[in-house]
Amino acid sequence: MAFRETCVMEERIAMFREYDSGAFSVTELSARYGISRETFYVWRSRRASGEALWFEDRSHATRICRLRTEASVVERIVALRRRFLHFGPKKMRARLLVESPDVVWPAASTIGDILKREGLVTSVRRRRRAIEQGRAVTDPLAVNSEWSVDFKGWFRTRDGQRVDPLTMTDNASRYLLGVEITPPTHAGVQPAYERLFKEFGLPEALRSDISCLWGGSVWLGRRGWSFAAVGMAAQAGHRASLRSPRLASGQWTA
Numbered sequence: 001m002a003f004r005e006t007c008v009m010e011e012r013i014a015m016f017r018e019y020d021s022g023a024f025s026v027t028e029l030s031a032r033y034g035i036s037r038e039t040f041y042v043w044r045s046r047r048a049s050g051e052a053l054w055f056e057d058r059s060h061a062t063r064i065c066r067l068r069t070e071a072s073v074v075e076r077i078v079a080l081r082r083r084f085l086h087f088g089p090k091k092m093r094a095r096l097l098v099e100s101p102d103v104v105w106p107a108a109s110t111i112g113d114i115l116k117r118e119g120l121v122t123s124v125r126r127r128r129r130a131i132e133q134g135r136a137v138t139d140p141l142a143v144n145s146e147w148s149v150d151f152k153g154w155f156r157t158r159d160g161q162r163v164d165p166l167t168m169t170d171n172a173s174r175y176l177l178g179v180e181i182t183p184p185t186h187a188g189v190q191p192a193y194e195r196l197f198k199e200f201g202l203p204e205a206l207r208s209d210i211s212c213l214w215g216g217s218v219w220l221g222r223r224g225w226s227f228a229a230v231g232m233a234a235q236a237g238h239r240a241s242l243r244s245p246r247l248a249s250g251q252w253t254a
Contacts, residue, residue: 012043012055019044069106074114076100081120089115140172144201147171149208151184166192170200171207 006014015033018024030037046054080092087095089108096105106114115121140146148171151164166189168177178196182188 008057009055015040016044016047069110069114073103073106074118077111077114078118078120081115081118088112140170143170143172143175145172145204147177147203147206149206153179168192168196170203 011033015029019026019029024032026037026040030040043054076096077092080095081087084092084095089111092111093105093108096103105111112121148169149166151166153167154162154164156162163181164184166178166180166182166184168179169175170177177200178192180192182192
């Protein structure tokens with residue numbers, strides 16, 4: 001047998017049906033239906049009033065809104081909107097103040113609500129802009145064709161000091177070439193470049209943001225490397241590149 005479904009209104013009718021039987025007291029019925037004695041007497045007076053739908057909840061909306069805009073003001077706002085279809089709430093309020101400065105006109109936000117309520121405003125569905133996922137300018141085809149250099153993966157030591165390790169990866173193989181804790185300065189970045197170039201060879205290009213290259217860009221530029229700013233902040237953090245001049249010979253001099 002399926003469970004019987006019930007609602008609040010049916011529970012009220014059933015409660016007073018049991019009350020009319022005389023088998024239960026007010027205290028017993030209040031405890032049985034989980035209400036207070038005061039609530040019981042309120043609904044008993046509602047039923048005794050002779051109202052046909054006494055068991056239904058009444059509206060809780062206010063009967064009188066003292067701050068409601070007067071009907072005459074609403075009519076003038078609607079009429080002005082129909083005269084000037086391209087006027088918005090701010091322009092409409094400015095025009096109304098010029099025409100009738102002695103009238104207390106509502107705020108522009110209230111005028112907008114009135115226009116929307118009267119159906120004089122068409123809602124425009126705003127489409128969310130696509131989020132740029134970021135991609136490299138060119139895909140690396142071979143090992144050592146392109147490296148990525150960045151200060152990322154920061155952490156704090158026990159004394160609360162922030163540490164930004166310098167990481168270098170090969171974009172073709174996704175191999176982590178090196179991780180060093182060094183300051184983002186010329187003196188800190190240059191030894192890391194020298195060690196990795198001697199150990200892994202000279203890459204075709206280095207990609208990084210400006211913060212990682214500014215310390216070594218001058219030093220690398222003196223040895224013939226060309227610098228090119230990509231200018232796309234969404235390219236996975238690779239916003240600048242340095243092109244190697246010694247790919248054919250493979251020579252490197254610190």
